[in-house]
Amino acid sequence: MNKELEHSFVKQLEENQNIVHKICRLYTNDQDSHNDLFQEITIQLWRAFPKFRGDSKFSTWMYRVALNTAITLYRKSKRKINTQDFESISFKIKTEDYDDIIEQQLKLMYSAIKKLNDIDKALVFLYLEDKSYREISETLGITEVNARVKMNRAKEKLRKILNP
Amino acid sequence: MDQLDKLKKEWQNREQELPKLSYNSIYNMLLKKSSSIVKWIFIISIIELLFWIGLNFVIPEDNLKLINEMGIGDIMRYSNIVHFIIFSVFIFLFYKNYQSIQVTDTTKMLMQNILKTRKTVRYFVYYNIGMLASGLIITDIYFYSRSQKLYEIMDFASKGVPEKGFATTFIISQIIVGILVVGLLIVFYWLIYGILLKKLNKNYKELKKIDD
Numbered sequence: 001m002n003k004e005l006e007h008s009f010v011k012q013l014e015e016n017q018n019i020v021h022k023i024c025r026l027y028t029n030d031q032d033s034h035n036d037l038f039q040e041i042t043i044q045l046w047r048a049f050p051k052f053r054g055d056s057k058f059s060t061w062m063y064r065v066a067l068n069t070a071i072t073l074y075r076k077s078k079r080k081i082n083t084q085d086f087e088s089i090s091f092k093i094k095t096e097d098y099d100d101i102i103e104q105q106l107k108l109m110y111s112a113i114k115k116l117n118d119i120d121k122a123l124v125f126l127y128l129e130d131k132s133y134r135e136i137s138e139t140l141g142i143t144e145v146n147a148r149v150k151m152n153r154a155k156e157k158l159r160k161i162l163n164p
Numbered sequence: 165m166d167q168l169d170k171l172k173k174e175w176q177n178r179e180q181e182l183p184k185l186s187y188n189s190i191y192n193m194l195l196k197k198s199s200s201i202v203k204w205i206f207i208i209s210i211i212e213l214l215f216w217i218g219l220n221f222v223i224p225e226d227n228l229k230l231i232n233e234m235g236i237g238d239i240m241r242y243s244n245i246v247h248f249i250i251f252s253v254f255i256f257l258f259y260k261n262y263q264s265i266q267v268t269d270t271t272k273m274l275m276q277n278i279l280k281t282r283k284t285v286r287y288f289v290y291y292n293i294g295m296l297a298s299g300l301i302i303t304d305i306y307f308y309s310r311s312q313k314l315y316e317i318m319d320f321a322s323k324g325v326p327e328k329g330f331a332t333t334f335i336i337s338q339i340i341v342g343i344l345v346v347g348l349l350i351v352f353y354w355l356i357y358g359i360l361l362k363k364l365n366k367n368y369k370e371l372k373k374i375d376d
Contacts (some may be wrong), residue, residue, distance in 0.1 A: 006206045017190070021182040022175075040200065042193040044267045051268060068274050073200035073267070073369055075360070093274075109171045113282045118363075119370040122271070127168070128175045141270025142374050150374045155168060162167070 004061050009049050012058045019059060022129075026071040026114065026121055027059065037074055044069045063126070064139050071118045112161040120154040127151060181197065201360050202281060206262045208356060209288065213251055217340050233317045236306065247295060254288045274370045282361055289353045296349060300342040 013020075020041050024034045045065050078144055113124050119140070126136045137147040231237050261281040267274065307314050310329035315321070320330065 006191070006194065010187055010194070014185070014187050017185055018179050018182050023259070027183075034201075039193050040198060042190060043198045045194060046194050047198070048266065048268045061268070064270070066273050067265045068269070068287075069200075070365060071271055072274055072278065073202065074361070075199065075201055075204075105167055106171050106174055109167050117370055118367050119271075119374070124168075128172050130172070130176070139270065140371065141272030141372075142371070147373050149327055158168065158260055 004051070005159050009046060013045065013062075016062055019062050019129075023066050023070050023125065026125055027074070027118070029114075037070060040074050041066045041069045044073065060135070063129070063131070063135075065121050067125070067139060071122060109158070112158050115161055116154060116157060120150075120157060123151050124152050124158070130156060152163070193346050201364060202262050205281060205285060205357070206258050209255055209258050209285075213248075213255060216251070217248065221338050230314075230317060232308065234310065234314065236303070241297075250291065254284070254291070257284050259289075272371055275364065275371060277343055278364055279368060281362075282357075285357055285361075289357065291351070293346060293349055296344070300338070300345070304335060304338045304342070309336070323353060 003050045024037045028034045028037050048065055133147045137144040232239055264278050315330055
């Protein structure tokens with residue numbers, strides 16, 4: 001195995017690991033599953049790395065591989081639970097100031113996003129990451145117009161979860 | 165939706181709260197094995213091939229004797245060879261599919277490629293169930309038409325089995341066993357591949373809905 005390639009890969013992943021952690025947080029509900037998914041994404045990134053030509057940014061390329069792994073290849077372990085309780089929400093967003101109304105709203109919003117299906121979750125995630133609709137459509141393989149329509153529907157779903 | 169926009173700002177401000185893995189722990193992950201769905205489909209198909217081959221070695225002597233004396237020994241051997249050749253072609257196709265799946269594709273394309281793998285799996289399952297069922301039916305018909313010979317070879321007379329009604333009892337018990345075996349195989353495939361592909365199917369339908 002090419003040591004230089006390995007070094008370059010690990011270095012870049014180390015610098016950009018936040019992207020992978022954020023995806024793991026959205027797609028898993030506990031620390032063990034988080035670690036499992038992180039590892040699977042790392043393996044898939046490494047496997048695809050020789051084909052990474054550098055015509056896009058490493059981080060842009062990472063979004064695609066990491067999301068694809070979370071949505072398509074990763075088998076959720078039995079530990080996965082679908083319902084969210086406040087304990088697991090506070091695991092996701094650590095905060096000392098529980099009285100803060102905005103903080104509470106954010107927590108509810110976060111747990112609502114976790115209730116969405118895998119595809120809607122990916123859309124919302126890319127939106128939160130401030131990606132353009134063009135990038136979103138290129139990652140998921142849908143048209144830009146449909147990405148917009150779908151994003152609005154995902155927001156609508158969120159609204160319904162928050163205000164049943 | 166201002167709540168989502170608020171979260172967007174917070175989302176970007178909260179990066180410092182994320183875990184930080186060291187260079188070494190990331191490096192160690194490269195040495196770990198993948199557990200992706202496609203890989204499992206490939207591994208299970210190989211285990212299955214080995215299982216069917218292994219089964220050939222554990223057929224009791226009596227059965228082999230019966231097969232040979234009934235005059236179908238050669239046919240069984242040849243059909244087994246053909247069966248394993250077809251089996252190997254499937255394994256090759258699984259491997260090719262496994263290789264062609266690229267995580268760098270768009271999510272939709274990736275799913276389409278995996279579903280191609282699913283199609284291969286489906287044909288593989290149909291083939292196995294079909295082969296087993298037709299093999300059992302043909303053998304039963306053959307044995308039924310030569311029940312007299314079968315009665316003699318199995319030496320049922322000395323075991324006190326009356327000759328009258330033997331053929332009917334034999335064929336009915338064979339049919340029951342046949343249905344049970346094929347049923348078990350269907351449950352096995354349904355469990356293994358059904359579970360492996362459940363999530364993928366669900367997400368693919370979701371993504372397809374967007375473009376419809």
